[in-house]
Amino acid sequence: MERPESVGGSMRRGDPRRREEWGIEFSRIVAFSDGVFAIAITLLVLQINIPADLPQGTTLFEEIVDQETDFIAYAISFAVLGKLWLAHHRFFAAVERFDSVLMGLNLFYLAWIVLVPFTSEVLGDHGDESAGVILYAIVLAAVSLTFQVQIGYSSRNSLLRPQLREVERRVIGPANFLFAAVFLLSIPVALVSPLAGILMWAVIFFTGGRLGARIAARRA
Amino acid sequence: MERPESVGGSMRRGDPRRREEWGIEFSRIVAFSDGVFAIAITLLVLQINIPADLPQGTTLFEEIVDQETDFIAYAISFAVLGKLWLAHHRFFAAVERFDSVLMGLNLFYLAWIVLVPFTSEVLGDHGDESAGVILYAIVLAAVSLTFQVQIGYSSRNSLLRPQLREVERRVIGPANFLFAAVFLLSIPVALVSPLAGILMWAVIFFTGGRLGARIAARRA
Amino acid sequence: MERPESVGGSMRRGDPRRREEWGIEFSRIVAFSDGVFAIAITLLVLQINIPADLPQGTTLFEEIVDQETDFIAYAISFAVLGKLWLAHHRFFAAVERFDSVLMGLNLFYLAWIVLVPFTSEVLGDHGDESAGVILYAIVLAAVSLTFQVQIGYSSRNSLLRPQLREVERRVIGPANFLFAAVFLLSIPVALVSPLAGILMWAVIFFTGGRLGARIAARRA
Amino acid sequence: MERPESVGGSMRRGDPRRREEWGIEFSRIVAFSDGVFAIAITLLVLQINIPADLPQGTTLFEEIVDQETDFIAYAISFAVLGKLWLAHHRFFAAVERFDSVLMGLNLFYLAWIVLVPFTSEVLGDHGDESAGVILYAIVLAAVSLTFQVQIGYSSRNSLLRPQLREVERRVIGPANFLFAAVFLLSIPVALVSPLAGILMWAVIFFTGGRLGARIAARRA
Numbered sequence: 001m002e003r004p005e006s007v008g009g010s011m012r013r014g015d016p017r018r019r020e021e022w023g024i025e026f027s028r029i030v031a032f033s034d035g036v037f038a039i040a041i042t043l044l045v046l047q048i049n050i051p052a053d054l055p056q057g058t059t060l061f062e063e064i065v066d067q068e069t070d071f072i073a074y075a076i077s078f079a080v081l082g083k084l085w086l087a088h089h090r091f092f093a094a095v096e097r098f099d100s101v102l103m104g105l106n107l108f109y110l111a112w113i114v115l116v117p118f119t120s121e122v123l124g125d126h127g128d129e130s131a132g133v134i135l136y137a138i139v140l141a142a143v144s145l146t147f148q149v150q151i152g153y154s155s156r157n158s159l160l161r162p163q164l165r166e167v168e169r170r171v172i173g174p175a176n177f178l179f180a181a182v183f184l185l186s187i188p189v190a191l192v193s194p195l196a197g198i199l200m201w202a203v204i205f206f207t208g209g210r211l212g213a214r215i216a217a218r219r220a
Numbered sequence: 221m222e223r224p225e226s227v228g229g230s231m232r233r234g235d236p237r238r239r240e241e242w243g244i245e246f247s248r249i250v251a252f253s254d255g256v257f258a259i260a261i262t263l264l265v266l267q268i269n270i271p272a273d274l275p276q277g278t279t280l281f282e283e284i285v286d287q288e289t290d291f292i293a294y295a296i297s298f299a300v301l302g303k304l305w306l307a308h309h310r311f312f313a314a315v316e317r318f319d320s321v322l323m324g325l326n327l328f329y330l331a332w333i334v335l336v337p338f339t340s341e342v343l344g345d346h347g348d349e350s351a352g353v354i355l356y357a358i359v360l361a362a363v364s365l366t367f368q369v370q371i372g373y374s375s376r377n378s379l380l381r382p383q384l385r386e387v388e389r390r391v392i393g394p395a396n397f398l399f400a401a402v403f404l405l406s407i408p409v410a411l412v413s414p415l416a417g418i419l420m421w422a423v424i425f426f427t428g429g430r431l432g433a434r435i436a437a438r439r440a
Numbered sequence: 441m442e443r444p445e446s447v448g449g450s451m452r453r454g455d456p457r458r459r460e461e462w463g464i465e466f467s468r469i470v471a472f473s474d475g476v477f478a479i480a481i482t483l484l485v486l487q488i489n490i491p492a493d494l495p496q497g498t499t500l501f502e503e504i505v506d507q508e509t510d511f512i513a514y515a516i517s518f519a520v521l522g523k524l525w526l527a528h529h530r531f532f533a534a535v536e537r538f539d540s541v542l543m544g545l546n547l548f549y550l551a552w553i554v555l556v557p558f559t560s561e562v563l564g565d566h567g568d569e570s571a572g573v574i575l576y577a578i579v580l581a582a583v584s585l586t587f588q589v590q591i592g593y594s595s596r597n598s599l600l601r602p603q604l605r606e607v608e609r610r611v612i613g614p615a616n617f618l619f620a621a622v623f624l625l626s627i628p629v630a631l632v633s634p635l636a637g638i639l640m641w642a643v644i645f646f647t648g649g650r651l652g653a654r655i656a657a658r659r660a
Numbered sequence: 661m662e663r664p665e666s667v668g669g670s671m672r673r674g675d676p677r678r679r680e681e682w683g684i685e686f687s688r689i690v691a692f693s694d695g696v697f698a699i700a701i702t703l704l705v706l707q708i709n710i711p712a713d714l715p716q717g718t719t720l721f722e723e724i725v726d727q728e729t730d731f732i733a734y735a736i737s738f739a740v741l742g743k744l745w746l747a748h749h750r751f752f753a754a755v756e757r758f759d760s761v762l763m764g765l766n767l768f769y770l771a772w773i774v775l776v777p778f779t780s781e782v783l784g785d786h787g788d789e790s791a792g793v794i795l796y797a798i799v800l801a802a803v804s805l806t807f808q809v810q811i812g813y814s815s816r817n818s819l820l821r822p823q824l825r826e827v828e829r830r831v832i833g834p835a836n837f838l839f840a841a842v843f844l845l846s847i848p849v850a851l852v853s854p855l856a857g858i859l860m861w862a863v864i865f866f867t868g869g870r871l872g873a874r875i876a877a878r879r880a
Contacts, residue, residue: 035698038255
């Protein structure tokens with residue numbers, strides 16, 4: 001928008017463009033990702049349902065309390081998607097150039113993000129069964145891993161602002177790797193105890209930031 | 221976008237950035253919030269439903285009239301979400317700097333906003349029961365309180381434009397506090413009479429602006 | 441964004457702001473409206489449904505053909521919402537200043553837009569009944585009338601760019617008024633023949649532009 | 661936004677505007693299209709469903725595995741919509757001017773995009789029946805053809821940046837035409853074998869880019 005003379009066009013690998021030259025196009029990618037996140041996070045509410053006609057013999061209060069696991073799954077998924085969006089936000093603030101490979105990787109990443117409302121619903125309905133917890137863990141591990149691939153690719157191909165390349169490599173990368181590891185590890189754990197698997201996520205959620213910072217400090 | 225030399229990167233507490241430096245990033249937060257509001261307000265329509273196959277012996281006209289409480293709940297919730305969005309809009313117009321705490325608080329606030337379509341559906345189906353009205357009041361009180369926390373935090377940490385800090389502190393703050401108080405007060409009231417609880421909201425909705433202005437004038 | 445020195449803040453009636461001063465805020469209103477339109481137009485697809493388990497004795501082909509009226513309702517509603525969005529787009533391109541009244545009117549207008557997917561579903565399921573057609577006509581008439589109020593208000597209060605004030609008053613206004621009139625007139629017609637009511641909309645849809653231009657020419 | 665003096669207003673055919681003059685309006689069209697794409701791609705997840713109460717005698721694991729075809733349809737549709745969005749993104753990066761005809765064509769194109777979540781659901785439930793595959797192929801062929809019309813129209817009417825007109829005509833055009841041809845050809849094929857029809861899409865999906873480039877090279 002600022003540079004009418006800038007040319008749009010083909011975005012082949014090895015032909016990365018600076019974000020300033022591509023103003024409107026870069027912002028479209030970011031806006032599209034934000035849109036997908038905003039819709040996915042809002043669709044989470046569809047998993048909580050109270051029938052218009054209550055089953056005989058139950059009060060509305062009992063019916064609401066009965067949705068307890070749906071509310072917990074909603075809270076977990078909102079927090080998870082919120083944190084993932086913040087990380088995505090922070091990562092793309094560091095992206096200086098982009099190419100069609102990064103766009104493709106980002107779409108692949110979003111394909112897993114969109115699955116979260118579905119896995120969240122299953123978690124709310126069947127969180128006491130191994131399969132429900134494992135499904136959730138698989139999707140979140142895939143999210144973390146595809147995010148890791150984006151960080152690695154843009155770091156190797158100099159798509160990040162120089163000042164921030166190190167931050168990405170030393171802080172966001174390890175923190176995200178930790179996430180992926182915990183979700184992968186929770187899969188065998190959930191086979192034995194679904195609740196223990198969920199608790200592992202809670203632990204990493206609340207300590208992940210500090211742990212990532214410590215790892216980063218050690219590597220510095 | 222305007223300042224290619226500006227650096228993106230970590231946004232730690234105590235390290236707030238001016239919105240001009242962070243042009244695109246600040247607008248992403250605002251756009252994300254707007255997206256969530258727009259989706260939540262549009263999902264309200266899903267609560268109104270007329271079956272493709274009408275129950276034996278009812279006409280379509282009767283069936284539409286039967287949705288009366290759903291239409292009322294839709295109108296209330298659209299007005300409430302619209303008013304909340306205007307307040308959010310006005311508040312973020314005053315935000316000059318932001319940090320990761322404000323971003324987190326905003327996400328927490330949005331987590332309650334997203335619940336509104338669900339509570340609205342319950343209100344439409346069970347607005348004559350205490351539990352339905354109380355559920356709605358709890359979510360709206362939580363919305364007001366988390367908004368209050370955002371106003372307080374950004375006011376204390378000098379994240380607001382100086383000219384507007386006073387406006388926030390003296391006008392938006394008290395008006396919002398009034399909202400929270402009324403929703404909290406409507407909880408015990410709804411235990412006795414659900415309708416009286418709903419009427420309390422109507423009163424504050426139509427007089428809240430004037431009352432807030434009067435409070436502001438007195439404090440000035 | 442371009443003018444960091446511009447101040448955000450209270451937007452009272454009689455205190456309209458120029459869109460340039462309010463860059464980001466004005467674009468938020470427009471983006472919010474666009475978001476609501478985009479979601480409403482996409483939710484139209486939810487009215488078309490084919491069960492995973494087909495009723496005994498029907499083929500998938502028959503089942504798809506059976507959705508015929510749903511496809512027609514989808515096509516009508518997509519065209520209507522598309523045309524309304526274009527008009528909204530054109531109108532807001534002419535808005536130079538805005539105040540809180542215009543924002544409120546715009547929200548009230550959007551409250552009717554959001555109802556379109558619901559009325560469209562009813563039309564698809566019960567388009568052969570008067571009540572279904574009348575419900576649709578009422579919502580669309582309300583959309584046109586609330587749009588008319590926005591045009592009138594911003595024209596009277598000098599919120600439009602001077603060069604375009606006349607265009608609005610002489611072209612968009614009458615064309616929109618014609619829309620409102622036809623939807624209102626189709627209500628009594630649909631009482632007698634639902635199909636005749638729908639055909640009235642088709643006529644105005646395809647001839648409305650030309651008619652509006654002719655009216656404008658005569659008044660010039 | 662950059663040029664406050666620029667005038668908004670009527671956008672008649674034969675009166676195309678440069679995108680710089682129309683900054684905010686052009687970005688609204690693009691943002692609206694992106695919004696529709698983002699919502700449609702996120703609604704794809706609604707087709708995958710696992711009941712809260714499992715049928716007697718099935719485990720959750722079996723139930724998840726049973727959704728196999730839904731997952732495949734989700735993956736196909738996400739990839740297809742993602743690729744279509746990238747093409748739309750690339751095309752609009754080359755658009756320098758636009759008029760109301762292009763806006764109308766774009767809306768008509770989006771009307772087909774919005775149908776994809778519906779056809780995807782049918783494909784997931786009935787992908788082994790000819791009618792399910794043909795429905796999907798018809799919608800995707802319509803998408804490609806309406807995109808082709810947009811490319812042709814804007815190329816003929818000099819709405820594209822001069823440097824990119826050739827790219828559009830020689831690369832994007834033929835690649836898109838190939839897509840349309842394959843989807844059309846898959847219709848008779850699916851009459852005989854639904855699976856063969858789906859495989860045709862997979863082949864063009866993975867080889868389409870290379871084939872399109874080869875055609876472009878030959879024509880150069």
